[in-house]
Amino acid sequence: MTATEPSRPVEITCTACEAYGLSLCGLTKALSPSSANHIQIQQTSRTVPARRIICREQDLHDAVPIICSGWAASVVMLSDASRQILSFLLPGDLVSTALLFEPRSHCLVEAITDVVYRTFKRSDLKATLFTHPEIFDKLSKAWIEEKDRADQLIVDLGRRTADERIARLMLNLAERLSQRGMTRTTETSAIEMEFPLRQHHIADATGLTPVHVSKVLSEFRRGGLIKISDRSLIILDPAGFRRVAHMR
């Protein structure tokens, strides 16, 4: 909530995330071929420092936020101060497709790293849905993906061990980052990426305690599966790590 450009009409194209060609920001791709086709839509860009809250449960949002850069998380707070992370938001992600239809969110979104995001006005975005089938398709795809991930998480939390949950979380993030071109593969076929999560984020996302996360990660390290240092993650043995993640 630091810098706030004055709201002004711009192309829906969001150069910051265009490269990812994904999710809502990817809709820019759907439109750009025929340049005459660009939509004028009210849009605001904001920058939020790490750890700050992007929006709260109570906020009535007229705005639909999209992450342009940085990592964020949607989290539900319980009354005893325990937390459950519903999903991590990466560049190009719509915070929640439900916001397209309802100005209410039952969880809060917080920045993990410094985050740049843009908001579209719901009514504008909703209107373009009807006039631009490509956007409609992009958004329904985003919606399906969001739900698929939620369902996967339900299965993970309901039926998998701590090791599996943590490995799967990391592999899922690696996959999503790689779709965005945000991973590198070394000559030893290890996968390398920026990884700003603290262990408590991993704990909040997997339904575990930070203490146990620490133990499991040490175990993974000892097994030569991963290497974490300096806010970056290397999956040294992707095949072995996937084996851990599946198991059963």
Place this chain on the structure above:
Amino acid sequence: MTATEPSRPVEITCTACEAYGLSLCGLTKALSPSSANHIQIQQTSRTVPARRIICREQDLHDAVPIICSGWAASVVMLSDASRQILSFLLPGDLVSTALLFEPRSHCLVEAITDVVYRTFKRSDLKATLFTHPEIFDKLSKAWIEEKDRADQLIVDLGRRTADERIARLMLNLAERLSQRGMTRTTETSAIEMEFPLRQHHIADATGLTPVHVSKVLSEFRRGGLIKISDRSLIILDPAGFRRVAHMR
């Protein structure tokens, strides 16, 4: 998969679930006032006996099924034969709003009781979305509800005890049934309903084992919170039961 009426054009009105005024079937309500407005849409009705599978993961569905009567469950099967139930489907529920956009489902749907359901052709239903804003609204509402429930389940599985999970499941079902007029409140303000779930269903939905579910239910019974017999459930002490469900 027993009785299959030949596919024929009928009004979208689905009398079986119209009474509930909910979910997709509720869209019938949105339309019926102006009778000139009725949609002709291909529709098929089927009856499935208890325990049978309504549709599998692999099936490429051209069809969008809606439960007309009975209870069903969407379940994910793990390779070790353990199961996670993602959601229970009650009369008036769309099996999955994602089916509106994608002919694929990553879980299977199985009948708990005898189930009557109808299927609409995806393309037809999708088309009416654009021409009938009331239907669009109904469906986006269904989508949001579906996602809210999934998110709630994530929190339950990630952060709550066995007692809380089970109590919340029952209270949620009671709430949904009551919206459909499928509960009775006695003079002692106990809440009574049909409850066809086996303990293993409860276990599959809450990420617990049937053995533990049995123990928790016995505890609830001993505490005078609920009474289960003969496929029906009475919440004897709703206030007390809600207290158990919240706890923290």
Place this chain on the structure above:
DNA sequence: CGCTCACTTGAACCTGATCAAATAAGGTGG
């Protein structure tokens, strides 16, 4: 009558939580 499936109950076990203390990393003001 004999089966199968659902539920119950108890004992032993185990995964992950809790508690506690020590170490390492940042971040801030001087």
Place this chain on the structure above:
DNA sequence: CCACCTTATTTGATCAGGTTCAAGTGAGCG
């Protein structure tokens, strides 16, 4: 750059909520 403070991570010891295993009781059904 240092001193200080706060936040992360590690590690070990103990605890507990649920699982697993096992055996027994019903209830519905062909």
